Structures are given as structure tokens and as C-alpha cells.
Amino acid sequence: MPETILTNEDFAKMVETSDEWITTRTGIKQRRIASDEQTTAVLASEAARRALADAGMQADELDLIIVATITPEMVFPSTACFVQNTIGAVNAWAFDLSAACSGFVYGLSIAQQFIGAGRYRTAMVIGAETLSRITDYTDRGSCILFGDGAGAVILKADHNGSSMGVMYSTAFSDGGGWTSLHCKAYGSRYPVGKPLPDPKMVYMTINGKEVYYTAVRRIVELVKECLEKCDLDVKDISLFIPHQMNARIIESVGKRLNFNNEQIFINIDKFGNTSAASIPIAFNEARQTGRLKKNDIVLLVAFGGGLTWGANVIQL
Numbered sequence: 045m046p047e048t049i050l051t052n053e054d055f056a057k058m059v060e061t062s063d064e065w066i067t068t069r070t071g072i073k074q075r076r077i078a079s080d081e082q083t084t085a086v087l088a089s090e091a092a093r094r095a096l097a098d099a100g101m102q103a104d105e106l107d108l109i110i111v112a113t114i115t116p117e118m119v120f121p122s123t124a125c126f127v128q129n130t131i132g133a134v135n136a137w138a139f140d141l142s143a144a145c146s147g148f149v150y151g152l153s154i155a156q157q158f159i160g161a162g163r164y165r166t167a168m169v170i171g172a173e174t175l176s177r178i179t180d181y182t183d184r185g186s187c188i189l190f191g192d193g194a195g196a197v198i199l200k201a202d203h204n205g206s207s208m209g210v211m212y213s214t215a216f217s218d219g220g221g222w223t224s225l226h227c228k229a230y231g232s233r234y235p236v237g238k239p240l241p242d243p244k245m246v247y248m249t250i251n252g253k254e255v256y257y258t259a260v261r262r263i264v265e266l267v268k269e270c271l272e273k274c275d276l277d278v279k280d281i282s283l284f285i286p287h288q289m290n291a292r293i294i295e296s297v298g299k300r301l302n303f304n305n306e307q308i309f310i311n312i313d314k315f316g317n318t319s320a321a322s323i324p325i326a327f328n329e330a331r332q333t334g335r336l337k338k339n340d341i342v343l344l345v346a347f348g349g350g351l352t353w354g355a356n357v358i359q360l
């Protein structure tokens with residue numbers, strides 16, 4: 045996580061808002077903001093290094109690196125190639141994945157498929173974002189939501205015949221809903237060489253209300269599907285780690301599904317919405333604070349721009 049903190053009080057000096065409004069509507073108290081030097085690849089590489097150290101592994105053991113991001117280092121090459129080079133993962137192939145806030149759960153699903161098929165033994169999935177670079181700090185309806193950060197996990201083939209690991213993954217997209225959440229420039233439709241119809245097109249635009257209700261509905265569906273396919277009950281889930289988009293959305297989902305509060309992990313108060321990075325950041329904090337132990341079943345769920353949504357059930 046970048047060191048610089050932007051609090052709700054800071055926002056109250058920038059736009060017409062208050063700590064009380066932001067806290068009650070979103071659960072966010074502060075978020076981290078990357079410095080100019082802390083690009084997406086820098087944050088992603090640091091997360092990668094820490095994951096390797098934590099796993100007691102060397103970078104050359106990695107076969108695959110996936111970076112989920114909507115704020116890549118450059119148009120090309122991919123952020124993943126920068127990470128590969130920085131950490132010295134000389135045996136890995138590397139690519140970026142663009143699925144907005146669902147990027148990490150999509151990435152985990154893809155990595156698991158490659159390992160499950162026996163093609164690769166070791167994969168790293170990173171969620172990394174510098175959303176502050178595409179945030180309109182004059183739009184009070186969106187700027188208060190987003191923060192920067194990165195997190196990484198390593199998946200390894202298991203030849204012990206146990207069922208541990210990614211037990212189940214599911215993913216969906218609905219391109220028809222793209223207008224709810226987007227950043228139009230710069231790309232092929234609005235290339236950098238031509239004047240933009242609206243200079244604000246370089247920033248994220250969200251239809252908060254629309255996203256809010258669709259997210260609740262889709263996340264509830266995802267959880268029900270995961271439980272049914274894995275033959276699990278809500279009480280079998282040790283920890284539910286949803287994408288941190290809004291504490292009210294998470295609490296509303298929790299109530300509808302009868303999760304108790306101890307089962308739900310929320311750290312949006314400290315980091316805001318970090319899109320693809322939010323789940324690995326939360327997962328790491330859950331580990332560091334002793335919320336996860338061996339054999340636990342963890343449910344990861346995300347919803348975001350695309351529209352995209354998906355989930356992974358993991359046994360530790």
C-alpha cells in the first residue's frame with residue numbers, strides 16, 4: 045500500500061462533502077494514494093516480492109504472472125511484463141487482465157485452470173491499481189470512493205491428492221451494462237491524437253445507484269451458486285471476502301444471505317475501493333490478523349465494470 049493517506053476530512057476541503065456523509069453512505073474513512081513514482085507496476089512488483097518472500101520462493105520458480113488492472117503501466121507492454129522483469133521471473137510468461145473490479149477473481153480462475161490442466165505448476169495472480177490517476181477529484185459522487193494499492197497471491201500445483209486450493213470458480217459478463225462504469229479515454233474510440241468531446245472522459249464515470257443495486261443482486265446470486273455447486277452451507281464459510289466497493293453493499297448482501305458479522309471481512313474503511321487490488325489486499329490483511337487458518341473455506345466475490353462479476357471458493 046502507498047504510504048500517503050487521503051482522509052474524509054481532506055475531501056471535505058476539496059469538494060462539498062463531509063466525513064459523516066462518506067462514512068454513512070460507504071463505510072470509507074480513508075484511502076491510500078500512490079506518489080508519482082509509485083506506478084502500477086511498482087506497486088505490483090512490491091506485492092509480488094512480498095508474496096514470494098512469504099511463500100519462501102524464488103522468482104524463477106514462477107511459470108505464469110497475471111496482473112489484473114484497469115490502470116496499467118502503459119498502453120503496452122503489459123504491466124505483468126514490467127513485473128516479470130523487475131522481480132526477475134525469467135521463466136514466467138506474463139499478461140494483463142482487464143475485468144475492472146472482478147479482475148482478481150477472474151485471474152484466480154484462469155490460473156487455477158492452467159494448473160488444474162497440468163500445464164503449469166506455479167502461478168502468481170496480482171491485483172494492482174492506481175485509480176487516483178483516473179479519478180475526477182471535482183466529482184464528489186465518485187472521487188471519495190477510490191484508492192490505490194496492490195496485492196498478490198501464488199498458486200502451486202498440489203500432487204498430494206488433497207482437495208485444497210481453488211475448489212470452484214465462476215465468472216460472468218454483461219457488456220450491455222458498460223455505461224454504468226467506464227473510463228472512455230484514451231483508447232481506440234477516443235485516441236489521444238484527437239480532441240475529446242469532453243475533457244472529463246479521461247476520468248472514471250460511475251452511475252452509483254445503478255451499480256449499487258445490480259451489485260447486491262449479482263453478488264447474492266454468486267454466493268448461492270458457489271454454495272450449491274460446492275455443496276456447502278453459509279455456516280461452512282469461514283470467511284467471506286467480497287470486493288470492497290461499499291460497506292453498505294457488503295452488509296446488505298451479508299444480511300440477505302444470513303452471514304454473521306464475524307464471517308464477513310471488511311477493510312474498506314482504511315483503503316476505499318481499490319478495484320482489482322481490493323480482494324488480495326483484504327485477503328492479506330485477513331491472514332496477517334489471524335482471521336484465516338488451515339482448512340478454512342474462504343469465499344471471494346467481486347462485481348465491477350464491464351459489467352463483470354465472479355467468485356472463487358478456496359480451501360486453505
Ligand SMILES: CC(C)(COP(=O)(O)OP(=O)(O)OC[C@H]1O[C@@H](n2cnc3c(N)ncnc32)[C@H](O)[C@@H]1OP(=O)(O)O)[C@@H](O)C(=O)NCCC(=O)NCCS
Nearest residue numbers: 060061062065069145184185250252253255256289290348
Ligand atoms: C456512490 C454511492 C456512495 C452514492 O450513494 P447514494 O446513496 O446512491 O447517493 P446518491 O448518488 O443517490 O446521492 C444522494 C445525494 O447525495 C449527494 N452526494 C453525492 N456524493 C456526495 C458526497 N460525496 N458528499 C455529499 N453528498 C453527496 C448527491 O448529489 C445526491 O444529492 P441530491 O439528493 O441533492 O441529488 C453509492 O451509490 C455507491 O457506492 N454505488 C456503487 C459504487 C460503485 O459504483 N463503485 C464502483 C464499482 S465497484
